Amino acid sequence: MSTAAVKVSTPTDCEILITRTFNAPRELVWKTLSNPELLKRWLFGPPGWTMTTCEEDQRPGGAFRWAWNGPDGAEMVMSGVYQEVVPPERVVRTERFEFGCAPQGSEQVSTMMLAEQNDKTLLTLSIIYPSKEARDGALQSGMDRGLEAGYERLEQILAEEQSK
């Protein structure tokens, strides 16, 4: 395996830190993270969801709006405003989640950085929430939607260990 699995940690009460190495040059990774047609091809959200809308105006002050459709007609929207855009290494933006039409939760600030490591690229994504409750809520929302998948994976791990 040329790439390591994604690491998720919570360095402070209000933060989620995500790191992942990709076996591709930085320019290419940047493209897949900023081109709407390319984003739609991989950023599906939780299992069973697909990205339906990806509107991007990637410049300071520019807005973005991403939407996903899930099982039983469920919809999830994330929108926000870009604060800093430095291709191909750094993006800072505000983000806000909506479910259906009603805005929900609070605004978070996400900083995405790409670092060159030989022919590979290290992605670092830091998401800062206004409170611990908001941060825990974000972690849990993934849980609610991915619960079934999580249990299936756990069963698989246990089955693998047992068959050794």
Added chain:
Amino acid sequence: MQVANPEQLNATFIALADPTRRAILARLAAGDASVMELAEPFAMSQPAISKHLKVLERAGLVSRGRDAQRRPCRLDAKPLEEATKWLETYRQNWEASFQRLDDLLEEMKATSSKKSKRIPK
């Protein structure tokens, strides 16, 4: 919904980081076992297994029976469920997306090397 205690989660993740401890949990998922029974398949001494069991007990993943002779070990899956439900599920959602991104990047790398007619390394 109740949020799991982060310290409890840390203890759970530390306990799960070791392959021997995961194997012990998998064995206990099939039924209770004594330390001797657990030590058998691992080519490990009973004190070494007991050390692992202490970590698992502290994480609340294993409890010991009252039978003074045998003190059978029992799997307590609740902290495991909490950990699975929470951070791990969040992580897996990202990993699923990033694996699709890996595939997309490979595809794009192949296309761009064709276009530039470079001799592959």
